[in-house]
Amino acid sequence: MDNILNAIKECAKEISQMLKYCDFGYSNTINKTGDTQLKLDVLSDEIISKKLSKLDNIKALISEEKDEILNLNENAKFIVAYDPLDGSSLVDVNFSVGSIFGIYDSKISPKNLVASLYFVYGPRLEMVFCLDKPYLFRLDENSEFIKIKELKLTQKGKINATGGSQWEWSDTHKSLIQNLFNEKYRLRYSGAMVADLHQILLKGGGLFSYPSTTNAPNGKLRVVFEILPFAYIFEKAGGFTSDGFLDTLFNLEISSIHQTSPCFFGSKFEIQKVRKFYLGEINESN
Ligand code: P6P
Numbered sequence: 001m002d003n004i005l006n007a008i009k010e011c012a013k014e015i016s017q018m019l020k021y022c023d024f025g026y027s028n029t030i031n032k033t034g035d036t037q038l039k040l041d042v043l044s045d046e047i048i049s050k051k052l053s054k055l056d057n058i059k060a061l062i063s064e065e066k067d068e069i070l071n072l073n074e075n076a077k078f079i080v081a082y083d084p085l086d087g088s089s090l091v092d093v094n095f096s097v098g099s100i101f102g103i104y105d106s107k108i109s110p111k112n113l114v115a116s117l118y119f120v121y122g123p124r125l126e127m128v129f130c131l132d133k134p135y136l137f138r139l140d141e142n143s144e145f146i147k148i149k150e151l152k153l154t155q156k157g158k159i160n161a162t163g164g165s166q167w168e169w170s171d172t173h174k175s176l177i178q179n180l181f182n183e184k185y186r187l188r189y190s191g192a193m194v195a196d197l198h199q200i201l202l203k204g205g206g207l208f209s210y211p212s213t214t215n216a217p218n219g220k221l222r223v224v225f226e227i228l229p230f231a232y233i234f235e236k237a238g239g240f241t242s243d244g245f246l247d248t249l250f251n252l253e254i255s256s257i258h259q260t261s262p263c264f265f266g267s268k269f270e271i272q273k274v275r276k277f278y279l280g281e282i283n284e285s286n
Helices: 002-021 039-052 088-093 171-182 193-203 223-236 268-278
Strands: 026-030 036-038 058-063 078-086 097-105 113-121 125-130 134-139 145-150 159-162 207-210 240-242 263-266
Touching: 002 039, 002 078, 002 097, 002 113, 002 125, 026 039, 036 039, 036 088, 039 058, 039 078, 039 088, 058 223, 078 088, 078 223, 088 097, 097 193, 097 223, 113 193, 113 223, 125 193, 125 223, 159 171, 159 193, 171 207, 171 268, 193 207, 193 223, 193 263, 207 268, 223 240, 223 263, 240 268, 263 268
Parallel strands: 058 078, 159 207
Antiparallel strands: 026 036, 078 097, 097 113, 113 125, 125 134, 134 145, 207 263, 240 263
8 A cells, every 4th residue: 555655645745736836717517516626626636546547556546526436457456535625615715725535445335444644735735644543744845744643632622613504504403513612612614624624633622513404415525535534534533423323424324436424523522412412312402
């Protein structure tokens, strides 16, 4: 897998450079989940698929920007699923955005996810890579990713990253979010999941939620290349995940490579609270 990791690192460096001086315009296409593709999305996807397609231990590639799976080497071991540029619509306001990768062994299923990594294109280029434990890396002046520290989540945090539009939230979700604010949690939400989840990981805890909404009953975020790679990292960091009802996002059943799901990532205290609200055990008055 080292050759895949090294190739992905080179892609991230190339994308990071591109973001500094690129055209923010929209292409005239939309992706499988209906997002209008920015030229940046397409260019980032091209950088990644061009480099990874050369590796003979990659069976296939799955990309947010590709409708179908790209089959490469039938007898190879790894399938790489990725979102090449998450939050790309925020580049034109100079917010931090990122790339997300899940590495699956032989088939796309939660239990076959064997490694995940993501990059944050912010004031600094940072990477979090997780096999058995998540580690933070930072690009240094020699263009090398230097290991900084292991990431661990505490039992309880202070950050409330609230995805989706409030007028589209269910009453249950509104009660949950208000309950956390009543407990003095602080709103920290940029609209780019990579940056928002990275902040919770580095601050040691909190809750990120993108729930079922009236506009997106199955949530907005994609299971295979956004939700599961982050769930892998959060749970290896001692955190917890849920769709509101499951005791882990790894119990999701995958039927489509572009499938979405409601998702919650956080420390133990927050995810226990999410499931109590969604399972109807408590409400705002508790
Ligand atoms: P909303 C970015 O477009 C993205 O896919 C995620 O990075 C982010 O968490 C979410 O959508 C933001 O969606 O509806 O809150 O603007």
